[in-house]
Amino acid sequence: MPRRPNYDRDDLIERARDLFWQHGWAGTSLKDLEAALQMKPGSFYAAFGSKDALFELALDKYASDGAARLGALAAKLGPLQALQQFPAHVITNDDAPAKACMLSKTYLELQARNHPLARKADKNLTKMEAQFAALFAQAQAQGDIGKMHDPQKLARKYQSDLLGLRVTAERNKADAISIADDLAADVKRLSETA
Template identity: 60%
Template sequence: MPRKPAYDRDALIAQARDVFWRQGWAGTSLKDLERELKLKPGSFYAAFGSKDALYALTLERYAQDGVARLTAMAKELGPLGALKAQPRVVIEASEMPARACMLAKTYAELQAKGHDLAAQASLHMAEMKTCFTALFRRAQQAGDIGPDHDPDRLAARYQSDLLGLRLSAERDDVNAAEIAADIAADLDRL
């Protein structure tokens, strides 16, 4: 009879997500993962199969957490309120291992190599854009955004602004808080 693992798989995925988010795919070795997750090689392979399989799980977790956070904010603040709060939230969250978006970092790192993980990151970014589109559409239906705006186009621009903001927040010579405030203020002009 197989033994029950002595670890919490979900907690290990969250830990691995933070390592990959901070160091990237190429910058994270199997030894790094084994050390951070406190797993021996055999246990690592039994739990996750491979570095790429674990990375895919961390991308999925990252995307799910982002959608859940935005959905919760929309319930509390309404769709436009959530969209206005998101820029500030993503740059002020001190528990994040990096400011730049893990999905965008993965795509930028691995797309030129034709790596499957780049395609997965791209799919997750598309899912996030769909979430933004739904919020813009709901804000429009509530009368908070004019009827002449295309929610899908607004979502694409908004996502682009957030990705740029998150990358800028990694730099010491940029005031990301001002940019976040500008993105939120631009939404009031819709």
């Protein structure tokens, strides 16, 4: 009978996510992962198979955690208020190892190599955009924004602005906070045309 592993797989994936998020795919070596996860090479390969397999798990963890945070914010505040507060929420999270989005960082790093992980990052970015569109559509259905707005188009612009904001936050937190306030005001203004 095989021995049961004596580690918390979710914790290891979370630690790997933070390392990959901070240093990227190329900037994170197997030795870095083994040290951060406190695993020997044999245990690492038995648990995850490869660096790419672990990176994919880390990307999925990043995406699902972000979707859950936004979903919880929407459940608490409603869709429009959640969209207003989310920009400030992501750039002021002091527990995050980086301010820039891990999905966009991965896509930019790996798409020129035609690496499968770039396609995985792109799929997760598309899901994120769909979540934003769903929240704009909910706000529209509730009468919080006017019918003349296209939720999909709003979501694309919102995601683009949010990704740019997160890069700015890497460079200058004070500027990013001011821009996050502007993004919140832009979303709030949508309610003025309801």
